[in-house]
Amino acid sequence: MILPKSNRLTSLQLAEITAIVTEFGCKIQPIIGAVRTIYAIVGDERDELMINRLEGLDYIERIDRIQSPFKLMDKRSDLASHRIKMGGVTLGEELLVIAGACTIDPKNPNYFYETAAAVKEAGAHVLRGGVWKPRTNPYTFQGDVKSMDILMEASRRTGLPVDTEVMEEAHVKLALDAGVHSLQIGARNALNYSLLRAVGRAIAERDVAVLLKRGMHMGPISEFISAAEYIVAFGNPNIILCPRGTAPTLDGYRNHPDESITPLLKEKTWAPVVVDPSHSVGKALYVPACALAAVAYGADGLCIEAHVDPSHGIGDDPKQALLPELLAETIAQCKQLWAMRRGSLAGK
Ligand code: PEP
Ligand code: MN
Numbered sequence: 001m002i003l004p005k006s007n008r009l010t011s012l013q014l015a016e017i018t019a020i021v022t023e024f025g026c027k028i029q030p031i032i033g034a035v036r037t038i039y040a041i042v043g044d045e046r047d048e049l050m051i052n053r054l055e056g057l058d059y060i061e062r063i064d065r066i067q068s069p070f071k072l073m074d075k076r077s078d079l080a081s082h083r084i085k086m087g088g089v090t091l092g093e094e095l096l097v098i099a100g101a102c103t104i105d106p107k108n109p110n111y112f113y114e115t116a117a118a119v120k121e122a123g124a125h126v127l128r129g130g131v132w133k134p135r136t137n138p139y140t141f142q143g144d145v146k147s148m149d150i151l152m153e154a155s156r157r158t159g160l161p162v163d164t165e166v167m168e169e170a171h172v173k174l175a176l177d178a179g180v181h182s183l184q185i186g187a188r189n190a191l192n193y194s195l196l197r198a199v200g201r202a203i204a205e206r207d208v209a210v211l212l213k214r215g216m217h218m219g220p221i222s223e224f225i226s227a228a229e230y231i232v233a234f235g236n237p238n239i240i241l242c243p244r245g246t247a248p249t250l251d252g253y254r255n256h257p258d259e260s261i262t263p264l265l266k267e268k269t270w271a272p273v274v275v276d277p278s279h280s281v282g283k284a285l286y287v288p289a290c291a292l293a294a295v296a297y298g299a300d301g302l303c304i305e306a307h308v309d310p311s312h313g314i315g316d317d318p319k320q321a322l323l324p325e326l327l328a329e330t331i332a333q334c335k336q337l338w339a340m341r342r343g344s345l346a347g348k
Contacts, residue, residue, distance in 0.1 A: 001040055001064040002028075002054060008037040013059055024050040046071070069222060070229040072237070073269045080270035082237045086182065086209055087125030087161050089301075091240070091272040095338040096301030097331050098163055098182075098211070098274065099124035103133050103315025104147035112147075114308045116154035118324035123331040126182065127151075127160040128303060131175075132167050133315055134188045141314055148178050155179075163211055163303075169198040176202060182209040187244055187279070190215035190227055200234035209238035211274065211303065214258065216247050221261065225269050241265060241273050242303060243294075245280035254282020254320070259294035266298060274301035278320045284310065287322055288330040295337045302334060 002017060008030075009017070017039065018028045026043030045051070046067050054063055068074045084091045099119040104112045116127050129151045132143035148164075155162045161181035166172045167189060175183060183203070189195050190213055199210060210231055214224050228239045243262070245255025257280040262273045275297075277290035291302050307313040307321035322330065 001038055001066065003038050003061045003064065005059055005061045007035055008032075009039070009059070013057075014039075016057070017054060017060075020053050021050060026050070068225075068268065070225045070269070072232045073225045073229045073239075073271060075266075075268055075270050077270065079232070079237045082270070084209060084238050084240065084272060089125050091274075091300045095295065095299075095335050096126070096272075096274060097124045097334075098126040098128050098301065098303040099306045099327060099331075100128035100163075101130070101307050101313060101315075102278075102305045102317045102321065103130040103141070103143065103313070104150050105314050106144040106146040106150065108312070109150045109153075111308060111312065112150050113154055113157060115306060115324075116158045116160065118308050119306050119327060120158045120160055122306070122324050122328035123335075124304075124306075124327075125160070126163055127154060127158060128163045128184075128305075129154065130315060131164050132171055134165070134167055134186050135315075145174065148174060151180070152178050155181075166195075166199065168195065169202075172199055172202045176206065176208065180208070182211055182240075184211045184242075185213060187213045187216045190218060191223070193227075193230055196227055196230035197234075200231035200236070203231075203236045203238075204234040206236065207238075208236070209240060210236075211240045211242050213276065213279075214241070214243045214246065214261070216245075216255065218246060221264055221268060225265070225271075228269075228271060239271050240301070241269070241271050242276050243273065243280070244276035244278075244303075245282075253280070253286065255280055257281055257290055257293070259290065259297050259299065262294070262297040262299050272300040273298070274303050275299040276303040278303070278305040278316070278322075282316075282320050284320050284322050284326070287320065288326065288333070291330050291334050292337055295334045295341065298341065302331075304330070 029040040131147040163182035165184040275294035305321045306327045307317045310321040
């Protein structure tokens with residue numbers, strides 16, 4: 001829908017916009033109001049170049065698009081009936097819990113093995129563990145490929161599928177060759193389109209999922225969903241959206257908790273939403289409340305950092321990992337709330 005700055009276009013202006021949309025196989029239908037006339041674009045209006053050319057005209061106020069730019073991720077797409085299964089859970093039918101250490105310590109693998117057993121015991125369905133770490137400070141531990149063996153050994157010992165972050169194409173190959181079940185794309189790479197494409201291409205023929213975090217500086221919701229579209233466009237629709245807090249605006253929380261985004265995402269896309277309360281608030285003390293809030297807002301799952309001995313953990317674990325006991329309690333409460341939402345609120 002084209003909204004001009006004036007109440008109606010001159011015949012020359014109308015001829016100019018008609019010529020532009022005709023190049024892209026569309027037509028213009030004026031909608032004449034008492035005061036103002038607006039101009040509907042009839043046809044496939046998703047071509048970015050057509051929109052850019054119209055927006056570039058100095059007599060145009062704005063263009064409102066009716067069709068979404070993400071055709072596969074759109075709620076109205078044929079993929080809307082796709083269900084993702086992980087760790088024995090069908091997303092949408094049961095609350096999915098991904099839990100484990102932020103960072104695997106390659107020098108002390110037992111912490112990870114014990115954490116893996118403990119998160120399973122606490123009720124998690126998928127084990128997370130960072131092999132490679134995106135660190136703000138270039139002098140801190142950046143991860144170690146040796147941790148991949150520890151991650152896979154923990155998966156064998158517990159029988160849990162595993163999720164780990166990939167930051168470059170070489171990581172994607174190493175992780176898939178090792179047998180990782182879910183690739184995480186972190187907040188810092190959420191808009192790294194060449195990585196998104198590489199991941200999409202690599203998983204196209206595999207039974208692997210992607211947990212796409214929301215970028216720390218991510219803008220409108222369509223930007224998040226469009227990032228997911230990059231991956232799904234290669235043919236594997238196992239994509240999970242993961243809000244994890246955006247740039248901090250409160251003194252106290254590590255990031256600005258964004259679990260309230262879930263209902264808005266669900267209005268636009270079919271993709272399941274698994275919220276990460278750990279990075280949202282950044283302190284173990286606040287994580288359970290954030291997890292509950294996420295479920296209240298309609299999350300399909302949670303991704304929570306946990307550790308058997310956080311003070312001896314590395315990466316984020318000393319500050320934000322939950323002890324297994326608190327993880328178990330949080331999972332139990334979140335499951336109750338999830339059931340309550342399903343029973344009394346779902347569909348309303
Ligand atoms: C993580 O999951 O440990 C992590 C670094 O996440 P994010 O990309 O959300 O910061
Ligand atoms: Mn972390």
